[in-house]
Structure formats: C-alpha cells, structure tokens
Amino acid sequence: MSNTENIKLQFLGTCACDYSPKLENECKFCFDNDARRSSCMLIDECFLLDCGEHTLDSLDILKIPYDTISDIFITHTHDDHYNDKSIEKIAESKNEPLKLWVREGAQVPEITNVVKIEMKPYQKYQLSNGAYLTSLLANHDAQSFPQHFIYEKDGKKMFYGCDGAWLLAETYNYLRGQSLNLMVLDATVGDYEGDYRMAEHNSIPMIRLMLPSLKTNRTINDDTRIVLSHIAPSLHKSHAETVKIASGFGAQVAYDGLYLEI
Numbered sequence: 001m002s003n004t005e006n007i008k009l010q011f012l013g014t015c016a017c018d019y020s021p022k023l024e025n026e027c028k029f030c031f032d033n034d035a036r037r038s039s040c041m042l043i044d045e046c047f048l049l050d051c052g053e054h055t056l057d058s059l060d061i062l063k064i065p066y067d068t069i070s071d072i073f074i075t076h077t078h079d080d081h082y083n084d085k086s087i088e089k090i091a092e093s094k095n096e097p098l099k100l101w102v103r104e105g106a107q108v109p110e111i112t113n114v115v116k117i118e119m120k121p122y123q124k125y126q127l128s129n130g131a132y133l134t135s136l137l138a139n140h141d142a143q144s145f146p147q148h149f150i151y152e153k154d155g156k157k158m159f160y161g162c163d164g165a166w167l168l169a170e171t172y173n174y175l176r177g178q179s180l181n182l183m184v185l186d187a188t189v190g191d192y193e194g195d196y197r198m199a200e201h202n203s204i205p206m207i208r209l210m211l212p213s214l215k216t217n218r219t220i221n222d223d224t225r226i227v228l229s230h231i232a233p234s235l236h237k238s239h240a241e242t243v244k245i246a247s248g249f250g251a252q253v254a255y256d257g258l259y260l261e262i
Helices: 055-061 084-092 169-175 204-216 239-247
Strands: 008-013 040-043 047-049 071-073 098-103 114-119 124-126 132-137 147-153 156-161 182-186 225-229 251-253 259-261
Touching: 008 055, 055 084, 084 098, 084 114, 132 169, 182 204, 239 251
Parallel strands: 047 071, 071 098, 098 114, 156 182, 182 225, 225 251
Antiparallel strands: 008 040, 008 259, 040 047, 124 132, 132 147, 147 156
C-alpha cells in the first residue's frame, strides 16, 4: 500500500483586480463564478498562496479557522496579492509565529507574530509537512519582486504562475523535463489579440501558443492538468463561455471555491 498523500488545493480567489460590485452585497457571503475574489489558493489545508483583501472572506465562507494557516507564500507585493491587514488578522489568531515567504529583497512591513523568510530563486525549501517549495523568477513588475512557485510532495508537482506573462528563459529552462502534474497559469486577458498587457499577463491566445512548447520541453505531458486563474472578468466572456473556450485546448478554468486533488 502506498503511503503517498495527494496534494489538496482549494482556490479561494481567482480574480485579477477588477472586482465585481456584487462582492459588496449579494455575493458578500458566498462564492459566484462571475464575481471573483482576489487571487489566493489554500494548499494542503495549512498553506496560503497569496493573501489579498478578500482572503479572509473566503476563509470565512469555507469556515476555515485562521489559526490553521501556518505559512503564506507571496507571489509578489501588489496589494491584490499581499494585504497587510489580512495577514495581521491571521497572525493575531495564532500562538506560534506565522511564516511569510517572499522573494529575496522584497520589502514588506513588519507584522507582529510574523516571521519573514526570503527565498532565493531556483532554490528548493523544505516545509513543515515535508513538502518542498521552489521560487522561480516571473515576468511581472520587477518592483513587486515577482515569483512563480513549484510545490511538490510525494513525487507530485504543481506549478503556480499568477501573475506573469509567458515564462522567463531561466524559468522555462528550469521547468524542462519536470513533467508537472498540475500547471496553474495566469489568464488575466481574454480570448483576443492586441491587448497591451502582454508584457506582464497572459491572454488566452498566448496560452494556446505556450502549451505545445511546454509539452515539447517536457514541462507538461498528456496527463498534466492545466488550470487557468487570475482572470479579469472585464476582459473575458462569462465563466461558462470561458470554460467552453478553454476546453477546446484541454484546459480548465478555476473559480472561487474550486477544490482539486493531485
């Protein structure tokens, strides 16, 4: 019998920063596929990947106590991914210090009961549950110290790449041969060409172009699950329509509350 454990993932927020007004009223206490919250993921029931202004709302909807969060991994310091007040509330709930993982050089305010850990790109760090986290350089605003992540446990690997456009050469080469089980890609921009954000965010056409090369590079294979997140509703069609578009090239569209195991 195998002793390996699945990686458990739950999307707490899947939006870029164009939030729906519905979050202030009819969707304040529930999830809605077309009223997305700030980008955040819960990993293995104790790690947060990003912590923005809506993260506590999502934890409340799912009835997840704040003190069960042991670590927060920050992709970059833009305020829709890093919110001091949300992090402070989680830290206040805990007896032991909350670990905050940021890219080396990132300047963030000191918060009571929070220990900052600076990550060096392409270095692997062991976590409290025996899993490993690796920082990869990302193509986004350099002043926000952006990074993508590989999270791996028991031989299974997840790549998380929100925010960021394309892949930097160093990151592309690092991913060569990784044969990921899951790849979560930034999909800020919808299914059209000519958007000015192509230097920092992916569009659907950009993702279509990347996936065959990632397969050639053996970053992904036929069994890799491709999930699109960090979606700007104002730049996309409805969630249902976007699901149909993504299914045409074998991808899944994340929504707030989506639970996955790999």
